[in-house]
Amino acid sequence: MPSTTWWPSSAEAGGRHTLASLDDRLGYSFTDHALEQLALTHRSWCSENPGHESNERLEFLGDAVLGLVVTEYVFARYPSMPEGQLAKTRASVVNATTLAEVAAEVGLGPALRLGKGEEASGGRSKSSLLADAMEAVIGAVYLDGGYDAARRLVLSLLTERIEVAAEGPGEHDYKTQLQELAARRFDELPVYRIRDEGPDHDKRFFAAVRLGGEVAGEGEGRSKKQAEQAAAKDAWARITSGLGDWGGEGERA
The missing domain is CATH 1.10.1520.10 (Ribonuclease III domain)
Structure with a gap:
């Protein structure tokens, strides 16, 4: 050795x-x-x-x-x-x-x-x-x-x-669900923006997903993938619940 x-x-x-x-x-x-x-x-x-x-x-x-x-x-x-x-x-x-x-x-x-x-x-x-x-x-x-x-x-x-x-493959893949929803309702695809904070050993990622030039949802996680999934879930929930002002808070990520 x-x-x-x-x-x-x-x-x-x-x-x-x-x-x-x-x-x-x-x-x-x-x-x-x-x-x-x-x-x-x-x-x-x-x-x-x-x-x-x-x-x-x-x-x-x-x-x-x-x-x-x-x-x-x-x-x-x-x-x-x-x-x-x-x-x-x-x-x-x-x-x-x-x-x-x-x-x-x-x-x-x-x-x-x-x-x-x-x-x-x-x-x-x-x-x-x-x-x-x-x-x-x-x-x-x-x-x-x-x-x-x-x-x-x-x-x-x-x-x-x-x-x-x-949670089950597919059922809680909110990025896929949001993509399908956005294509049906808005005829466009979601766009994700990522930022990170913290030291390398304890980094957190923050994602914002945009539709129509506005922030539709936000989320965070220990990886880019987790942050994007969280943002997609937020956007999917807001859109399907009928909230029409999901972009009104502006971009924060």
Whole structure:
């Protein structure tokens, strides 16, 4: 296993600061920093530097831990939910797309240890690479701090997404509902504007959705997607309830 004093030469300047910043955003401080470094080591770096281990084994472990945490959570959180819906809810968050989004939100990309070729091809923003590294980080937290630490990390990152998914696909996808409503009633598509506030480790996003040049609804969340869904829900509720002055408050986001 690599030394705890190591930092990838391909990472941004001030590697130790990057690692500490990542810990802040994750809400977890590693006791064994070598495990964290290993979780961030892509096989492309290892192929250029023989003798070093990649994060693939930690990714394998993290995938299992992630699945167990989410399964346990939805099973306990939704006691009347049938097995089929439990499986759909879990699948909606335990997938590469969601994990890549979460990895981007916590700033995992700049902390990765990549080979020169992968670096040059934009590896720090590749969804598949980010998703794999996120699983590896979960596996590393499990080994470093135990199941409870890994569970806290997973739920801090995914609880809101799980609860949105548990409401049922389609039924509460307010962006789709608003788009269909706007096309029928106004013959136009909603336009979303996003702003954010707060430090990287505790950022909040605020969305305003506009129709006819006016703000139809507003919302906030821990991600752009959540904020847009909240704004769409607000607009959909105001329009369908017959409020004709939904744009009268002006734009605030």
